[in-house]
Amino acid sequence: MNDKPLVLIVDDDLFMLDFIFDALSETCNVITAENGKAALQLVQQQHPKLVLADVKMPEMDGYELCRQIKDDFDISDTPVLFLSALDGIEDRLQGFDVGGEDFVLKPANPKVLQAKVAHVLQLIEERQQLKSQAQYATNTAMLAMASMSETGLLIEGIKRFNNCTTPLDLAKALISAIGLFEVESVVELILPGAESLAVNLRGPASALETSILQHMATMDRITQFKSRMAITYPHIRVLISNMPEHDEDLCGRLRDNLAILIESTEYRLEALNIMVKAEERDLTIATTIKSLTDALSKIDEQQRNGRTSIAIILSTVTSRIEAALVGLQLTERQESSLIDIVSRGLDEVSNTISADADFQDQLSCAIKALQNTINR
Structure with a gap:
């Protein structure tokens, strides 16, 4: 029985296609496509575990391929790694917007490529295990939102922090509390020893999400760009991906409530660190x-x-x-x-x-x- 994961490589450069094929063939079952349209058909037919797509391709580039994959309900869970020679924040934000997992810089280093592919495949496995729990949490959040005012939601969110005894529990509680306001988030906690813990609703955050969080941490405490908003405290970074930009009043209230939630989390994290030192x-x-x-x-x-x-x-x-x-x-x-x-x-x-x-x-x-x- 062949347990190797199926990986699709999409690149109009045949040399690069062969190069990546050779780098991954020992650990993965690799199929290839030379353009975005052919790749989309292969994803719909064979459901690969992962797609590596070149950003710059004629007719349908990597971003558009990723967007169409995410718009197709049957294959929307398929993760996409972008292959690109560009590494600016604009390129990463565009990849984040269409639902990409991470960037692999060209020319690709085989070891880096293998490590990133292995990391993404591991994230997929963890997300599948957490899928039922996430669905339960989402249903619970929806029920809570239907019966509480915004102030009640804020109080309910803060109450969830009291029973947290580990940083991971606290990060999950913060994501759950933010979810009460019908927005999705990525949370990163800065732990003692310069370590960090980054998660989203599905499980561990992707490398692309983490890189955007770290970039936005250099800006103001609250930074909003269209539907994205970053809130940064000394030990907590949060990225909101779907702010209701069409409703200015609601956006303003959300900024205030989410800032209070995150500041409360900051205090709770500090208390947890003190408890650990005391123990x-x-x-x-x-x-x-x-x-x-x-x-x-x-x-x-x-x-x-x-x-x-x-x-x-x-x-x-x-x-x-x-x-x-x-x-x-x-x-x-x-x-x-x-x-x-x-x-x-x-x-x-x-x-x-x-x-x-x-x-x-x-x-x-x-x-x-x-x-x-x-x-x-």
Whole structure:
């Protein structure tokens, strides 16, 4: 059974067609077309997993091919990667407008091409798994929108952030909250360590969406261009793709409400980061207390064993001295004097050991309290 994904390459340059065919043939079943019309027929007939389309082609260019694919309900889920020597923001925005996934620059590097194709195919797999969940979320959002005012929608959206315990949960909750206002969004969270998490309603965001988010992050906090609007905060970037530009009043209210939503998300993300740091600190403290408790327990045990050993030694020494005095033929007075000196010395040692016993008991109580704290 052949499990290789079917990939369609569209390019009027036969050399480039052969080049890309060779680069992908080991991991994919590759079919080719030399123009947009033939490619559209192949997509409708064979339903490839992915289309790589040259942007510049006669009759039907790559953008138009992508637009017609997305307009056809039966094949609209087919992702399109653009092949182009152009890499300006205008070209990327045009590719985004027609529903493209990403750009591959010409001349294509085989390894980069293979990596991008593998990444897009993986995204497709993840989106298919999330499709039923996304449909459920959409239905729920539609039901909520039918029964709530804009203020109610805003409150409902913010409430969804309270139960989020991870950045991914928070990003999904923000997309869901924005969806209550009947607009679609791409969300990127900037995480500690300069890492980022970018998602849309279907799952992980495409490389093209991410690149547009990063470009618009250099502009004003709120930037709108026709139906697209970007809202940027220090740790959150959001791109709205279908603002109702025909209704100026509605657009204005949406800008305000969405800005409040995203600012609330910013605060929640900051709280999550603080919680993570607190958990790490608590774990470090707990580990340190346990190590200290174990060390003190060993010291306590050694000291108690030492006190017992000293008491035995003192008793033995006393017996040996008394036995030795018998053989020295001392007078009774001399013997009594010597025994008295030795006894006083041994008593002083014993009293010193007894004085330490109170401290030893305090140490034992402290160790027991630490152990009880750890075991809670």
